[in-house]
Each structure stands twice: as C-alpha cells, then as structure tokens.
Amino acid sequence: MTALLETRGVWQRFGGLIANSDVSISVGRGEIVGLIGPNGAGKSTLFNLIAGVRPPTQGTIWLDGEDVTATPATERCQRGIARTFQVVKSFETMTVVDNVIVGALVRTTDMRAARRKAFEVLEFTGLAARADVMASELIPSEKRRLEVARALATEPKLLLLDEVLTGLTPLEAQTGVELVRRVRDTGVTVLMVEHVMEIVMPLVDRAIVLDLGKVLVEGKPADVVRDPKVIAAYLGDRHAVGS
Amino acid sequence: MHDVTHAIRRRRDLIVAAVLVALAACVPLFVKDVYVQNIMVLTLMYAGLSQSWNILGGYCGQISLGHALYFGLGAYVTAILLTKFGVLPWFGMLAGGLISALIALALGYPTFRLGGHYFAIATIVIAEIAYLLFLNWDWAGAALGIDMMVREDSWLKFQFLRSKLPYFYFALFFALAAWLVTWWLENSKWGYWWRAVKDNPDAAESLGVVVFKSKMGAGAISAFLTAIGGAFYAMFVSYIDPDAVMSFQFSLLIALPAVVGGIGTLWGPVLGAAILIPLTELTRSFIGGSGRGVDLIVYGGLIMLISLTRPDGLLGLFSRRKKEVAR
Ligand SMILES: Nc1ncnc2c1ncn2[C@@H]1O[C@H](COP(=O)(O)OP(=O)(O)O)[C@@H](O)[C@H]1O
Ligand SMILES: [Mg+2]
Numbered sequence: 001m002t003a004l005l006e007t008r009g010v011w012q013r014f015g016g017l018i019a020n021s022d023v024s025i026s027v028g029r030g031e032i033v034g035l036i037g038p039n040g041a042g043k044s045t046l047f048n049l050i051a052g053v054r055p056p057t058q059g060t061i062w063l064d065g066e067d068v069t070a071t072p073a074t075e076r077c078q079r080g081i082a083r084t085f086q087v088v089k090s091f092e093t094m095t096v097v098d099n100v101i102v103g104a105l106v107r108t109t110d111m112r113a114a115r116r117k118a119f120e121v122l123e124f125t126g127l128a129a130r131a132d133v134m135a136s137e138l139i140p141s142e143k144r145r146l147e148v149a150r151a152l153a154t155e156p157k158l159l160l161l162d163e164v165l166t167g168l169t170p171l172e173a174q175t176g177v178e179l180v181r182r183v184r185d186t187g188v189t190v191l192m193v194e195h196v197m198e199i200v201m202p203l204v205d206r207a208i209v210l211d212l213g214k215v216l217v218e219g220k221p222a223d224v225v226r227d228p229k230v231i232a233a234y235l236g237d238r239h240a241v242g243s
Numbered sequence: 244m245h246d247v248t249h250a251i252r253r254r255r256d257l258i259v260a261a262v263l264v265a266l267a268a269c270v271p272l273f274v275k276d277v278y279v280q281n282i283m284v285l286t287l288m289y290a291g292l293s294q295s296w297n298i299l300g301g302y303c304g305q306i307s308l309g310h311a312l313y314f315g316l317g318a319y320v321t322a323i324l325l326t327k328f329g330v331l332p333w334f335g336m337l338a339g340g341l342i343s344a345l346i347a348l349a350l351g352y353p354t355f356r357l358g359g360h361y362f363a364i365a366t367i368v369i370a371e372i373a374y375l376l377f378l379n380w381d382w383a384g385a386a387l388g389i390d391m392m393v394r395e396d397s398w399l400k401f402q403f404l405r406s407k408l409p410y411f412y413f414a415l416f417f418a419l420a421a422w423l424v425t426w427w428l429e430n431s432k433w434g435y436w437w438r439a440v441k442d443n444p445d446a447a448e449s450l451g452v453v454v455f456k457s458k459m460g461a462g463a464i465s466a467f468l469t470a471i472g473g474a475f476y477a478m479f480v481s482y483i484d485p486d487a488v489m490s491f492q493f494s495l496l497i498a499l500p501a502v503v504g505g506i507g508t509l510w511g512p513v514l515g516a517a518i519l520i521p522l523t524e525l526t527r528s529f530i531g532g533s534g535r536g537v538d539l540i541v542y543g544g545l546i547m548l549i550s551l552t553r554p555d556g557l558l559g560l561f562s563r564r565k566k567e568v569a570r
Contacts, residue, residue, distance in 0.1 A: 074452065078447075085445070093438065111432075132248075150446075
C-alpha cells in the first residue's frame, strides 16, 4: 500500500536562500511522525508546501497515491489535509464554536450538522466550556487547542501540527501530548513539527530530522536522539535539547 | 444545549424585527407631516442600503467606498427602461439589480485580489469613472439627467403625485428584505465563510474556504440589493442625474450607518441609519443647499473618528456594557 503522504525530491528556494533541498519523506497511515530540527531548518517551509500554501520550486507531493503538487490549499483541505499555524491564526471576531464551525463546513452545508460537529470537536479538545467566548479572549494555550479543534472539524486524514506544544507549561504540554494520542486513536495520521525534542520524542512513532533544509536523519526516536549528527546539529541550540 | 441558545438568539432577532416593522408601519398613521415622512423614507432606505453594503464591507471585510456605482446603476437602469422602453419599474428594478450584480462580479474579478486599502481605493476610482461616463453619456441624459414625469398615481408605474405613503411602505419593505437576507445568510455557509475571510484569509483557506468565491458572492449579493435601493430612489425622486444618484457622497452615506452602528453586525446598519439619517437631513436643511461639501467632510471625519476610537460601532458599546454587568 502506498504511503498517505509522500514528498519526492522537494526543493524550495526563496531568492538565493534554499529553505528545502531535495526533501523526500513519507508518512504512513495511522502514524505519528515528528519533524524536528533546529530553528530555521526549513520545517515550517516544508509544512506550507505540504499544506499547499505554495507549490514547491521543484519536486512533487503525493497524497494517497495522487499527485497534489499543483492543488491549492483550499482543495487540499477538502482532500483531507488539515493544519495548524505556528503563529496562531484564530478568527478573532468570532466565537470559539463559530471558529470550529468554519472547519466543519468543509464536509457539510447543513448548519445544524456543522454546529453539532463543532461541539463534538470542542468536547474532544476540552474547549467546550469556552464555546461562546470570543476567540480573541482565549489564553495562548487555548488558542493552540482551538487551532487543533478547527483543523479536526474538517475531518482530515492527515493532521499537520506546527509547534503546537512549544511554549506551553509542562502540564499544558502533557495535556497536548495526550490530545495528539487521542487524535491518532481516532484514525487520523499526524505529522508534527517540534523544535524541542524532549517533548515530542516520547510521543512520535518515527522522527525525521531536518537540518539546513535537508533530511539529516530519520528513524526511531530513541535512535535519533542519540545520533551524533543530530546532536551536532542541535549544538549551539542548547535549550532545544534540554529544558 | 448550546444549539438551543443559538436558535433562541436567532428567533429573538426575528421577533424584534417583526415588532419594529409593525411599529414602523403604524407611524405614518400618526405622523402626517410630509417633511418628517420624507426623512423616514430616507432613513429606511439607507438602513436597507447600508445593510446591503454590510454584507460585503462588514461580514466579508471588503471595504467598498464605491457603492454609489450600484446605487446609480439601479436608478439609471430603472429610469432608462421606463422612459425609453416603457418597462415597468418593478421589472426595471430587477434588471438593475441583476446588471449591478454582474458588474460587481466583473469588477470583483480583478479587484478582489487587491489587499486592504488598495481595494477601497479601487472602488472609489471605479465609481468615479462610472460617474464621469454617465455625466458625458448623451443617450442616458448626460448631465441633464432623466425626468420620469409623474402624471398620475399608479402602483403599476410606482409613481405618486402627492402621497409619500407608498414610498414609505416600499422603503420599509426594502429595509426588511435586506435585513432578512442578512439574517438568513448570517447563519449559512456563506456567512461563516465571509467572516472567516475577513478575520484571516490564510486560515480560512487552510480550512477549505474558497476565499475568492466568498468575496465574489458577497459582492454580487451586496450590489444586487444596493441597486434595488437605487431603483427605488429613482422612482421616489422621479428625476435623476449623475450627481443625484452616483456621486461620491452616496458611497459614504451607504457605508456610514453600518460603520457607525456596528460593522459586520445584523443590527448595526439599522441602528446607524436611525441615528445618522435624521441627523444629516436636519443639519442639511439647517445649513441650507450649499452644504454639500460640508456633508462630505462631516461623513469622512465620522468614518475616521469611529474606525480609530470605536471600530465595533455603537452596538459594540452596548455589548461591552452588557459584559461588564454580567461579570
Ligand atoms: N516566505 C519566505 N520568504 C523568504 N524566506 C523564507 C520564507 N519562509 C521561510 N524563509 C526562510 O527559510 C528558512 C527556513 O525557515 P522555516 O521553514 O520557517 O524554518 P523552521 O520552521 O524550521 O524554523 C529560514 O531561513 C527562513 O528565513
Ligand atoms: Mg517553524
């Protein structure tokens, strides 16, 4: 069976800067895959390419065995890719539940069904009590969860999480880790970017390390953290390893 | 449970609207003064116009300062069809609406790709070009305009010699229709798409919202309704020229009630029109006929003042107080 997601020889140039060079990764169904690497490694760039924000300079992206390289972001969402943003992008003048309804409307035009779906997802993500609050009034950790909730409401096959656990208190991060596990248990495949290894390593089935735009190492979390190349890449980026 | 509160809120809005319409419908029974009736007609008309503007400018966040174009088109199409082809204004009205919607789509195709301020500027420029075209278009009466010559009272031709009442009731119907359309759309896929596009187009796209299509839809509906208002105005004043229906001041007057009352809200345009239009009409008769330039300065100043100090309008003031009480 083909992988759920595959990038084949993906390059992204910004003028003279090469943010991704020859990146080929694959994510299988039901996996939680961690995409890690020091700051500026090109993780968010790769994310944006997978989500369809822009087409790669070179290379192809495959979802479910279909070439989606030229498919715009909107349609990729319809096809089952949902994402969060590293810098949260809530709909600030809308309530929490209305934010989530926007996501749910990808699968239905029936407002009752969309609303029901939204409350289901809010329940699942622990935001139900905040449903009628304006998104602008949420605290940062809640905004992160709203991003996840909104994405889940689109009923994705593949969920892309960009640093959703970074900057949370240990307790909040733990709740987040459990949420990601529960998401996977509902059958959603997860590709998550994290900068801080310590948080994600216990969570992911497989880790892909990106450095200077290239895939550096790929494998079991336990092996990856001990890999000298990874340690070298993270040197000078101290607080990313320990905390 | 939340499902229920949402449904109750929506039903409450509907009941409030029904009560307001019923009350408004009774007012002419007691108020016979023609000058006051005139102000009431204009207030209702601008409530409907601003409600229409609010769909694109408020909900979808695409600030148009060129709605005089659609207002004028509605007026001109109706007037030309009536005087040149003998088409009844009821059909002229629909034709004006449809033509305006089509033009909104054609104009939206390039302009909806523009960001923020550039879009607003483009709408001003386009409306001004249209104004100049009509000013020089001989077949459409050029600067002299079109006189619809009222000879008798007729519902068929929607012309009345003395009574303002038919106009009043049509304006009431128009305001209600625009409100109902908004009420209905607010809780539809379109309404949610629009607000998502306004708040954050990138996030909207990532959630499957077709941003461009959302804007086009909002533009077409907004233009259609605005043109209906323009068609009504043409019949109401029975004589039109470019200055009387397509000048920049209409763009401001259409946007202003929504901005003052609460942009992107269901009740904002109604509240804003109820306060602003009587006020502007009174000051206009106070200052006298020369007041056009002054009007523009006052409107422009108001828009700036409000967007700087109270971006959510008067309704925002109200809901903020309610929140403080709840605490
Ligand atoms: N839109 C862009 N235009 C120009 N350069 C960019 C853009 N996005 C990212 N970059 C650059 O690409 C590199 C990788 O960035 P990014 O993917 O955000 O890294 P990471 O998410 O791994 O921290 C950085 O040097 C960044 O400055
Ligand atoms: Mg990043």
